[in-house]
Amino acid sequence: MDTDKIITSIMAKPWANTYSLLKAIGASSAVIDETWRDYRRKYMRSQRWQDVRTKALERSCRACEQCGKRQEDGYKLDVHHLTYIRLGGEQMEDVQVLCYLCHGQMHYRRRVRQDAPE
Numbered sequence: 313m314d315t316d317k318i319i320t321s322i323m324a325k326p327w328a329n330t331y332s333l334l335k336a337i338g339a340s341s342a343v344i345d346e347t348w349r350d351y352r353r354k355y356m357r358s359q360r361w362q363d364v365r366t367k368a369l370e371r372s373c374r375a376c377e378q379c380g381k382r383q384e385d386g387y388k389l390d391v392h393h394l395t396y397i398r399l400g401g402e403q404m405e406d407v408q409v410l411c412y413l414c415h416g417q418m419h420y421r422r423r424v425r426q427d428a429p430e
Contacts, residue, residue: 326400327351355400365391368407376411378418390415 330351334344355361368391374383381387392410393399410418 326398327355328397328399328401330400352399360400364402364404364407367404368409371404372409375409376414377409378414379411381411381413388412392418 327348330347331344334347339347369383369389372389374389375381376387376389383389388411390410390412392408392415393402393406394408395406398406
């Protein structure tokens with residue numbers, strides 16, 4: 313079995329499908345991590361992502377859904393994934409429009425929660 317060919321053929325599917333298939337063929341965690349980074353990098357340049365991003369920005373009226381800062385006032389807006397479970401097949405509730413500052417705070421809070429002792 314040629315793992316590289318299998319990985320290439322499944323890259324066009326949503327990430328959950330890709331992850332499941334990688335696990336099924338016994339791919340190592342290093343291969344899964346590398347495939348994830350490659351998948352995400354390629355997907356974020358795709359027309360599908362651009363369409364999701366545009367719809368999210370329109371839904372939010374081009375304003376941060378956390379603090380209300382507006383793109384027309386010069387603030388940079390990002391479309392943040394609330395979950396990566398459906399990456400490549402997102403639904404609108406999977407993403408949130410955030411200004412640059414709120415987006416950074418969101419990732420900082422997530423890191424702090426993950427690093428917190430139990």
